[in-house]
Amino acid sequence: MTLLRLAWASLRNRRLISTLTVASIALSVALLVGIEHVRVGVRESFAGTIRGTDLIVGARGGTSQVLLSTVFGMSTPSGSISWATYQKWAKHPAVKWTIPYALGDAHRGHRVIGTTDEFFTRYRFRDDSVRFASGAAPFGPHDIVVGSEVAERLGYAVGDSVVLAHGMAAVSFAEHSAHPFIVTGVLARSFTPIDRSLYVTLQGLEEMHEAEEGAGGLPVGPPPTADAEHVHGESAITAFLVGTRNRFETLALQREMNESREEPLTAIIPGVALGQLWQTIGSAEVGLRVVALFCVLVGLIGMCVALYASLESRRREMAILRAVGAGPRTIVSLLVLESGLLAVLGAVSGVVVVYAGIALARRAVEAKFGLALTLHALGTTEWGFLALVVVAGTLVGVVPAWRAYRASLADGLSPKL
Numbered sequence: 001m002t003l004l005r006l007a008w009a010s011l012r013n014r015r016l017i018s019t020l021t022v023a024s025i026a027l028s029v030a031l032l033v034g035i036e037h038v039r040v041g042v043r044e045s046f047a048g049t050i051r052g053t054d055l056i057v058g059a060r061g062g063t064s065q066v067l068l069s070t071v072f073g074m075s076t077p078s079g080s081i082s083w084a085t086y087q088k089w090a091k092h093p094a095v096k097w098t099i100p101y102a103l104g105d106a107h108r109g110h111r112v113i114g115t116t117d118e119f120f121t122r123y124r125f126r127d128d129s130v131r132f133a134s135g136a137a138p139f140g141p142h143d144i145v146v147g148s149e150v151a152e153r154l155g156y157a158v159g160d161s162v163v164l165a166h167g168m169a170a171v172s173f174a175e176h177s178a179h180p181f182i183v184t185g186v187l188a189r190s191f192t193p194i195d196r197s198l199y200v201t202l203q204g205l206e207e208m209h210e211a212e213e214g215a216g217g218l219p220v221g222p223p224p225t226a227d228a229e230h231v232h233g234e235s236a237i238t239a240f241l242v243g244t245r246n247r248f249e250t251l252a253l254q255r256e257m258n259e260s261r262e263e264p265l266t267a268i269i270p271g272v273a274l275g276q277l278w279q280t281i282g283s284a285e286v287g288l289r290v291v292a293l294f295c296v297l298v299g300l301i302g303m304c305v306a307l308y309a310s311l312e313s314r315r316r317e318m319a320i321l322r323a324v325g326a327g328p329r330t331i332v333s334l335l336v337l338e339s340g341l342l343a344v345l346g347a348v349s350g351v352v353v354v355y356a357g358i359a360l361a362r363r364a365v366e367a368k369f370g371l372a373l374t375l376h377a378l379g380t381t382e383w384g385f386l387a388l389v390v391v392a393g394t395l396v397g398v399v400p401a402w403r404a405y406r407a408s409l410a411d412g413l414s415p416k417l
Contacts, residue, residue, distance in 0.1 A: 007337040021303045025346025028299035030353040032292040039285045041373045048126035050270050054250045058239035060264035067273045070239045073111040073193050080236040085263045094249040099241040105164045112198045114205035125192050135185030141204040144181035149195035151186045179208035304396040335401035343393020347386050
């Protein structure tokens, strides 16, 4: 206990150096723990992009391709699904509900999705559902609903006219001007790809292309497999979401769809596909952890340098301690204890900085980036990081302690000091 008090008094006597050392370690720990909190938040937001959907079914293609094109609107669909095939699976005994998707057209770089009322009542993300900031869902062939980001960026409100175009380019010379749409609703912000999309009825897409053909429009734009089209007088869709009557039937239904010989399909389980995709794109978090660990290493090295440099001004102090009976073991223990105290204070301060920062900034971060940062208890990984910092910080004190151990009593009492 006396040694602890002596170490604490020594640190207080060197307030400036001690404070700067604690601050450097605290910032390093805050970066390390903060990255872990952000990583968890990003992963939860990513995994919560779609909830409550048991299967996503698209034309035969890769798992990531089906997921990205349907949920995130980031990839070209692998093909189309005939309306007859869609109806067949929609009537399957294991299927409770379906949401058809027809992709291909766009408006100023934003994806347009043809769907049904089921999307606005069944689609779930995180712990929420699709809600309207104003207006209502599309009902007729000239109705369109815009996401919050589209409305904010392009200044749309209920009652405005919208003309769609072929392809995903921001500027298009192949517009469906013969079939304009009227905004009937603006969606509330969800911080998902929904905010960047526009939604029309399947009938609206069908009549839009019929009007284009009747007006003598040229067959420009995406290939038929990537657009809503006519197939033997029936509309083709790009994909459809499925909710099963019983979760235990999901795997059997997925296998049945994937093995169907009538029309090649790819049925994926969203949760599994999101996990696989995260493993692919989540390698960036490893890089962030490495950077944070290097920052901690720099902080520990700085603490070692500060302690070692302070020995020159503390040689008389060490000599006096030796003169009053303190042995080499006591001197070494004192310096190691000081180093450990600095590491503990830095670690605790770093955690406080993280929690204070999340408490103050989480609403602004969620409103700006849609990233859900939550105040949760430290996980196993974070406790491991803190233990590593404290142990490493304590061991760092061995270097100056070894230097003090070798200092002689006569050198410490010499007039040159």
